[in-house]
Amino acid sequence: MSDDYILTTQGLGKDFKGFTAVGNVDLKVRRGSIHALIGPNGAGKTTCFNLLTKFLPQSRGTMTYKGKDISHMKPADVARLGLVRSFQISAVFGHLTVLENVRIALQRRRRGDCFDFWRSESLLSQLDDEARSLIEAVGLKEFETTLATELSYGRKRALEIATTLALDPEMLLLDEPMAGMAHEDVDRTAALIKRVSANRTILMVEHNLSVVANLSDTITVLARGNVLAEGNYETVSKDPRVIEAYIGAGHG
CATH class of the missing domain: 3.40.50.300 (P-loop containing nucleotide triphosphate hydrolases)
Structure with missing residues (x-):
């Protein structure tokens, strides 16, 4: 039981x-x-x-x-x-795009306690497919390139949920x-x-x-x-x- x-x-x-x-x-x-x-x-x-x-x-x-x-x-x-x-989770940054925010959250999950902000764009872009999948899951597909600060309040909360889901919680x-x-x-x-x-x-x-x-x-x-x-x-x-x-x- x-x-x-x-x-x-x-x-x-x-x-x-x-x-x-x-x-x-x-x-x-x-x-x-x-x-x-x-x-x-x-x-x-x-x-x-x-x-x-x-x-x-x-x-x-x-x-x-x-x-x-x-x-x-x-x-x-x-x-x-x-x-x-x-x-x-402080992974929602107003002056980064929706895609960049979710990608940072994915980076957090994969790298444990530390971020490596100096990784090349080509290496970071390897996370894009997974990030886009999460973005689509929370209904933000058309806002992928939008800065987080420009989102409505409700969509900002959706982005926050996406960054949380990036940690793959049970x-x-x-x-x-x-x-x-x-x-x-x-x-x-x-x-x-x-x-x-x-x-x-x-x-x-x-x-x-x-x-x-x-x-x-x-x-x-x-x-x-x-x-x-x-x-x-x-x-x-x-x-x-x-x-x-x-x-x-x-x-x-």
């Missing part, structure tokens, strides 16, 4: 100077699924996400990824295991991927997430409940730093505790 779950936590918690941001969270993310972490403002979603991605050390509890205890590992070491947080963690997007960008990004989930696991924190409803296999609802409910959208959306938590926090 444990092989069914790629990421698990047991009693995961975080305190800040006496304030408990995350209580004792038990989480199981099924391999190959899209799992959403939701909740009203102040529920502890961001803190929990930062614990999962090793941006914060936990106060208690354990985390396991592919059967390996990652509780006290560094973010870079966890990323090498195939657990990668999108939008954390599990992708998305922190509010739809935040600040116009409606057309939300639809495009949701379709992209669905597409890239075909051969990997995705865990995302997201406020847009219609996106969560359409994409997620499993939803974990947090409130006051603890798990309030879990299940598919139909189950959690009808849970009286979930309804009360959202209304009580000023959400409809």
